[in-house]
Amino acid sequence: MPVSAETGTPGFQARFHRRWNHLNDPHVRTLAWLLDSPDLLDPHSAEWAGRIASVGAVDGAIEAWLTGLDQEPGTLHAYLDLKPFARLGRYAEKLMAFYLEHRGWLVAHGVQVRVGKNDTVGEFDFLLRQDKALIHWEFATKLFLLESSGHGCEADYFIGPGLVDTLGTKIRKIMARQLALSRHPAALLQLTEPIAAAQALLKGWLFYHERSPMPALPSWISPQHCRGFWRALEELDEISGQHFVVLPRLSWLAPAKLAIVEAALDREALRQALTSHFAETSGPALVAVLESEGGHMLESDRGFIVPNDWRTRAEAKISQAK
Secondary structure (H helix, E strand, C coil): CCECCCCCCECHHHHHHHHHCCCCCHHHHHHHHHHHCCCCECCCCHHHCCCECCCCCCCHHHHHHHHHHHHCCHHHHHHHCCCCCCCHHHHHHHHHHHHHHHHCCEEEEEEEEEECCCEEEEEEEEEEEECCEEEEEEEEEEEEEECCCCCCCCHHHEECCCCCCEHHHHHHHHHHHHCCHHHCHHHHHHCCCCCCEEEEEEEEEEEECCCCCCCCCCCCECCCCEEEEEEEHHHHHHCCCCEEEECCHHHCCCCCEEECCCCCECHHHHHHHHHHHHHHCCCCEEEEEEEEECCEEEEEEEEEEECCCHHHHHHHHHHHHC
């Protein structure tokens, strides 16, 4: 398996392309990633006491279903309604709902719990039927950059690219509040039967800076998690590769696949595109490193390019979170 030039770890992208390169519809490819990518948090870790869910391995029947769906994606497109999604998480949630409905597990999706008409206390992402029991799943797709400055690998050192949250704050919110929703008096009144278990399903990518030695990861992070690199704009020349693309937000999940005729960027064009990007926003850009294979440009690595002052702002956010 190829090794990532930036992280020095086996690349998930190579395995994904070996199994799913025959898929062309971008929404089907993203659904395949949601089902077949490693979990972000290790469901077997004692840290979670059984509160982390997993969709399990993708068997031949589901692989055949995805292949057929790619050939005739109309039902999925209709389900998504193909309206512009404002949030990546909502897009992924809709894709996961489509899969859970296909499996016959989905009881309800996006069920809001209210006290009175105007006071919403929470929302059940998914209510599922498993072994005749009613199960609550909270679902999230997240991307975090490790900014530890040599201080270790605590959850709060993994920070979102937009500096809104950290892996630590996300986990605390899920465990302390969202998974406890079924015990709220308003939820008990709304549900027709008790919830047997409440679990969180987290998918995503973690990104590391080459200058920081790869830390010993805590046991509660899945050792197979999807990973990439991050760099400041001024470090752009440190990135390996000759062909690049800046990924739009709804393409942040599955490894990229572009037709050869589509415009991949060389390094100078990438620099110009990123300079223009940061002239308009302080938000990082996700860049895929591409290689030509079989008539397509396939992602071999990926990384966030951040503004040159991002690290300073990230450290302030981490201090606030801790």
